Amino acid sequence: MFSRIKKALSGPNEPEKEEKKPVEEKPQETSSPTKPRVGYIHLSGCSGDGMSLTENYDILDVVLMDMVDIVYGQTLVDRWDMPEMDLCLIEGSVCLQDEHSIKELMEAREKSQLVCAFGSCAVNGCFTTYARGGQQAQPQQESFVPISQLIKVDLALPGCPVSPEMIANTVIALTEGNMTYLQPAIDLANCTTACGCDLLNNVIRNARCTGCGTCALACQTRALNMIEGRPHLNNARCIKCGCCSTSCPRMWLPVNQIKENTGL
Amino acid sequence: MVLGTYKEALSARATDSKIQKVAQDGGIASALLIHALEEGIIEGAVVAGDPNDDWAPYPQVATNADEVLQAAGTKYSMSPNVFGIKEAARQFGLEKIGTVVVPCQMQGIRKAQAYPFSIRFIGDKIKLLIGIFCMENFPMASLDTFSEAMMDSSLNDVKKMDIGKGKFRINTTDGTKDIPLKKTHGYEQSGCNICNDYVAEWSDVSTGSVGSPDGWSTVLTRTDNGVDLFTSAVDVGLIETKPIEEVKPGLPLLEKLAKGKKDKSKKEIERRTKMGIPTPVLY
Numbered sequence A: 001m002f003s004r005i006k007k008a009l010s011g012p013n014e015p016e017k018e019e020k021k022p023v024e025e026k027p028q029e030t031s032s033p034t035k036p037r038v039g040y041i042h043l044s045g046c047s048g049d050g051m052s053l054t055e056n057y058d059i060l061d062v063v064l065m066d067m068v069d070i071v072y073g074q075t076l077v078d079r080w081d082m083p084e085m086d087l088c089l090i091e092g093s094v095c096l097q098d099e100h101s102i103k104e105l106m107e108a109r110e111k112s113q114l115v116c117a118f119g120s121c122a123v124n125g126c127f128t129t130y131a132r133g134g135q136q137a138q139p140q141q142e143s144f145v146p147i148s149q150l151i152k153v154d155l156a157l158p159g160c161p162v163s164p165e166m167i168a169n170t171v172i173a174l175t176e177g178n179m180t181y182l183q184p185a186i187d188l189a190n191c192t193t194a195c196g197c198d199l200l201n202n203v204i205r206n207a208r209c210t211g212c213g214t215c216a217l218a219c220q221t222r223a224l225n226m227i228e229g230r231p232h233l234n235n236a237r238c239i240k241c242g243c244c245s246t247s248c249p250r251m252w253l254p255v256n257q258i259k260e261n262t263g264l
Numbered sequence B: 001m002v003l004g005t006y007k008e009a010l011s012a013r014a015t016d017s018k019i020q021k022v023a024q025d026g027g028i029a030s031a032l033l034i035h036a037l038e039e040g041i042i043e044g045a046v047v048a049g050d051p052n053d054d055w056a057p058y059p060q061v062a063t064n065a066d067e068v069l070q071a072a073g074t075k076y077s078m079s080p081n082v083f084g085i086k087e088a089a090r091q092f093g094l095e096k097i098g099t100v101v102v103p104c105q106m107q108g109i110r111k112a113q114a115y116p117f118s119i120r121f122i123g124d125k126i127k128l129l130i131g132i133f134c135m136e137n138f139p140m141a142s143l144d145t146f147s148e149a150m151m152d153s154s155l156n157d158v159k160k161m162d163i164g165k166g167k168f169r170i171n172t173t174d175g176t177k178d179i180p181l182k183k184t185h186g187y188e189q190s191g192c193n194i195c196n197d198y199v200a201e202w203s204d205v206s207t208g209s210v211g212s213p214d215g216w217s218t219v220l221t222r223t224d225n226g227v228d229l230f231t232s233a234v235d236v237g238l239i240e241t242k243p244i245e246e247v248k249p250g251l252p253l254l255e256k257l258a259k260g261k262k263d264k265s266k267k268e269i270e271r272r273t274k275m276g277i278p279t280p281v282l283y
């Protein structure tokens, strides 16, 4: 499962045999081999992404119940040892002063074909960027970094939380091997910082802004207002999730996917 | 295709004199919104209003014909209607939303529908996307310059603005004034110079004045929803049409402008790329 995507991600040099090994070695897995095995790991985040994931039971139960097997995840599956996974969704940044989190992250990387930084905290740190330690009950825990600083991430889904629709779209694209859809999320995998001022640095300062307002629609904390045709950032409200610039049509535009969706 | 994918091209105008009086050209956008509201296709529409009556547009949510008409008429500065969708969905609690937007906003909306990273439960509430032809858009200070410095009129006294036949025109309390469109060049926002869509290629229905005679609009129906709505508005007599082949200047002019915009933006993107300035990444 996913070997085609994995192959596309890892480039032509990596031997394909090695990538397939985890799947073949685990015939005792209870889940059907044709359904991708999806795991979910919660590091330092608010659980919002996990809640968003489970919302799909309601709106798109076909996706999560029929198309994939959820094989690992607190509150989702009654299992404590980490199984092999085709896809592991990792929510939250990782605390450098928390050995358990680091170990879990490393283990997840070893046992998963694909790792998805799931939600902005995992992708770029999001509001955990503001952490500075000195708080009970773990005053020593002060450094929370995006997971891609410690492991290789295959795709990233920013969002605070990621919308249920986006999760469903991604899972469907993964099962279908739809690289067209996945490519932007793959290209976001290495992004490790974000802020509302990315709009200034990357869009407005580069003469790309049109004043469309999509960034302000995307901002989940209403840190952005539109003033005189440009987004205006209220820094105090910005949680550094990166959703504004990720959604800006002048950063990147999925022309082919839109044409496919609309038939236009 | 230089006009994007479309099912039918027509020349059309709203039959209602109330719409004709306040709307730009044929009043198609207003007529379609009103019809969609009356038919229950949408519960509300995000439109570019002029809340302070100073030509600085801002999105407003219209839930009835009067509110649509209040916002009728083209504004030549940016109204962040995509942001207005948030208000329609969250504050107004609307489940079926329509909007009238320019092509770059259409791109933002279509991207949000395709990749709703943080944009939860909005994409599927958007039931009608009317696109308007757009060559460029001006910051308020540019409009102010045209009006105050070039035509000696306060923006506050301007009753109507219009671009057509190579001129930027204003109707003020003391008559009509204009400047050649050439004089406005360079005052547009810079983002417009890398825009390659003149006719809102991803809309349900696109409309604008170019191609049709005075008082009429050119219409391109694109999606099935767009065709259905337009046909039904014609059927109930809210909109009258003429074959586009029978009007002057017709599609050739529209095609020429659309192609001109594509060529120009391509050149500008190349120029910027050479300088090392990033332009939108296309997937």
Ligand code: SF4
Pocket: A194, A195, A196, A197, A218, A219, A220, A221, A222, A223, A224, A233, A237, A238, A239, A240, A241, A242, A243, A244, A245
């Ligand atoms: S402005 Fe809003 S969307 Fe952008 S990074 Fe800050 S909180 Fe996130």
Ligand code: SF4
Pocket: A199, A203, A204, A208, A209, A210, A211, A212, A213, A214, A215, A216, A230, A231, A247, A248, A249, A250, A251, B108
């Ligand atoms: S989404 Fe991008 S182009 Fe649109 S207003 Fe925001 S920064 Fe400008």
Ligand code: SF4
Pocket: A210, B102, B103, B104, B105, B134, B135, B136, B137, B191, B192, B193, B195, B196, B197
């Ligand atoms: S020219 Fe393009 S970028 Fe400028 S306002 Fe019109 S649609 Fe937007």
